Amino acid sequence: MDPLVIGVDSSTQSTKAAVVDAASGRLLAVGRAPHTVTGEGGARESDPERWWAALAEAVAAALAEAGADPRAVTGLAVAGQQHGLVVLDGAGRPLRPALLWNDTRSAPQAAALTGALGSGAWLERTGSVPVASMTAAKWRWLRENEPRSADAAAAVRLPHDFLTERLTGTAATDPGDASGTCWYSTATGAYDPELLALLELDPALLPRIAPSAGTRVGTLTPAAAEALGLPGGVPVAAGTGDNMAAAVGLGLGTRGLLDHPAVSLGTSGTVFAATRTRPATAALAGFAAADGHGTHLPLGCTLNCTLAVDRMAALLGLDREDAAPGGEAVVLPYLDGERTPDLPAAAGLITGVRHTTTPRQLLGAAYEGAVFALLRALEELPAQGAGGDAPLRLVGGGARGRAWVETVRRLSGRPVVLPRTTELVAVGAAALAAGAATGDDPVAVATAWGTGGGETLPPVAPDRDTLDRIASVLDRATPLLTTQGHR
Ligand SMILES: Nc1ncnc2c1ncn2[C@@H]1O[C@H](COP(=O)(O)OP(=O)(O)O)[C@@H](O)[C@H]1O
Numbered sequence: 368m369d370p371l372v373i374g375v376d377s378s379t380q381s382t383k384a385a386v387v388d389a390a391s392g393r394l395l396a397v398g399r400a401p402h403t404v405t406g407e408g409g410a411r412e413s414d415p416e417r418w419w420a421a422l423a424e425a426v427a428a429a430l431a432e433a434g435a436d437p438r439a440v441t442g443l444a445v446a447g448q449q450h451g452l453v454v455l456d457g458a459g460r461p462l463r464p465a466l467l468w469n470d471t472r473s474a475p476q477a478a479a480l481t482g483a484l485g486s487g488a489w490l491e492r493t494g495s496v497p498v499a500s501m502t503a504a505k506w507r508w509l510r511e512n513e514p515r516s517a518d519a520a521a522a523v524r525l526p527h528d529f530l531t532e533r534l535t536g537t538a539a540t541d542p543g544d545a546s547g548t549c550w551y552s553t554a555t556g557a558y559d560p561e562l563l564a565l566l567e568l569d570p571a572l573l574p575r576i577a578p579s580a581g582t583r584v585g586t587l588t589p590a591a592a593e594a595l596g597l598p599g600g601v602p603v604a605a606g607t608g609d610n611m612a613a614a615v616g617l618g619l620g621t622r623g624l625l626d627h628p629a630v631s632l633g634t635s636g637t638v639f640a641a642t643r644t645r646p647a648t649a650a651l652a653g654f655a656a657a658d659g660h661g662t663h664l665p666l667g668c669t670l671n672c673t674l675a676v677d678r679m680a681a682l683l684g685l686d687r688e689d690a691a692p693g694g695e696a697v698v699l700p701y702l703d704g705e706r707t708p709d710l711p712a713a714a715g716l717i718t719g720v721r722h723t724t725t726p727r728q729l730l731g732a733a734y735e736g737a738v739f740a741l742l743r744a745l746e747e748l749p750a751q752g753a754g755g756d757a758p759l760r761l762v763g764g765g766a767r768g769r770a771w772v773e774t775v776r777r778l779s780g781r782p783v784v785l786p787r788t789t790e791l792v793a794v795g796a797a798a799l800a801a802g803a804a805t806g807d808d809p810v811a812v813a814t815a816w817g818t819g820g821g822e823t824l825p826p827v828a829p830d831r832d833t834l835d836r837i838a839s840v841l842d843r844a845t846p847l848l849t850t851q852g853h854r
């Protein structure tokens with residue numbers, strides 16, 4: 368029986384479980400199960416119990432599709448959407464739905480926290496300046512708006528460590544996902560007691576921090592094993608945030624490629640690279656990487672990527688691939704407010720429309736607006752020691768779409784690598800699972816698997832006119848987008 372590992376991607380829209388051959392990295396099957404996101408205006412919430420049920424469904428589906436013998440499974444790890452605030456009672460049950468990374472109601476709390484210490488001090492301590500996405504701002508929102516839930520909390524978790532605890536009975540997290548809270552210090556590698564005091568968050572509510580995401584933190588409990596259809600005792604890794612796991616799957620890290628940028632096109636759009644330099648700019652989040660060698664993961668994140676563009680296609684009555692370059696039209700697709708640029712109250716903006724403008728151009732302009740924001744974040748990476756002229760590795764559901772790929776090529780003017788392995792978050796988590804099973808370095812494992820490799824598309828001449836047009840509209844519209852006040 369060849370050993371297998373299972374990696375789980377519990378992201379915003381769904382859970383994906385990958386069954387991977389531990390020796391070769393061959394992806395044998397992917398099981399999927401959907402989540403539900405609720406909320407209007409700035410609210411975005413999900414029930415963590417659904418994540419747990421979806422995890423079991425996705426693992427069962429993947430094992431069935433692979434025709435795998437569950438006894439061959441030697442390790443398991445979970446990568447989850449970052450930043451979400453999960454509050455639990457003493458029995459480990461959610462006290463309320465999780466507040467998600469794209470819930471912008473916490474924008475005033477983020478601004479107040481930033482004002483309390485100043486951006487410089489936050490960067491110094493945590494590597495990031497609080498924005499609405501950061502868990503610290505969500506905890507303050509809960510304290511101010513639902514003090515009874517905050518007071519009743521017996522445990523505070525992130526999405527991935529909530530699931531890891533359900534699997535193992537052990538409360539553990541990793542430096543990567545912890546670095547998205549703004550109460551963990553990437554300078555000291557520990558929770559920051561002064562920040563926890565400022566936030567009025569009792570450290571006893573938090574999980575311990577494993578040295579790395581691939582560290583074995585426990586084994587499947589009998590109840591979890593039964594729920595997943597696996598034998599008891601399977602080693603489980605600490606796991607990490609979904610972007611950190613994508614980096615592992617791409618082989619980005621100290622035991623792999625440093626300073627090579629990746630772009631993820633999913634519910635969120637993200638741009639990141641693994642670096643040795645500790646990032647320090649308010650334009651990016653200065654996360655820790657998952658590999659535990661003091662590697663960093665500077666990252667820019669937008670709230671509006673595939674869902675926003677798909678919504679524009681639906682409004683226009685078009686298929687998502689039925690897009691043309693926008694021409695004079697500019698769409699800033701900030702349907703959910705925006706994080707990069709930091710405009711949490713914004714709504715979408717359409718401008719430059721003429722009698723000759725076609726629906727296909729408007730859709731193309733939405734792609735351009737979404738990609739523009741990511742490329743602006745990408746420009747910040749070289750100052751953090753990463754980026755340069757290296758090709759862009761494209762991952763996430765959008766990387767399967769021709770219009771996304773071509774828009775990134777046309778606006779970036781850079782070579783683009785399309786990794787042949789799909790579901791790189793789940794595959795990265797599978798490399799963490801291999802780490803838990805054998806003690807091997809997960810980035811070295813994924814590098815040996817070659818899961819980051821794929822077709823390289825050559826560069827095309829960058830469409831500077833479009834970039835300049837969008838930049839000019841964004842600059843001039845920023846006062847409007849800041850004060851839209853529809854929240
Ligand atoms: N073939 C495709 N072409 C373009 N976009 C796609 C394609 N398949 C899926 N998507 C997009 O991918 C998104 C889901 O990507 P994924 O990375 O799984 O998201 P998340 O991790 O945020 O849950 C969907 O919103 C959908 O728009």
Ligand SMILES: O=C(CO)[C@@H](O)[C@H](O)COP(=O)(O)O
Pocket residue numbers: 378379380447448449450468500547608609610633634635636637652666668
């Ligand atoms: O907030 C961030 C990164 O800082 C997001 O990237 C979340 O981690 C959600 O990811 P997806 O579900 O869109 O993959």
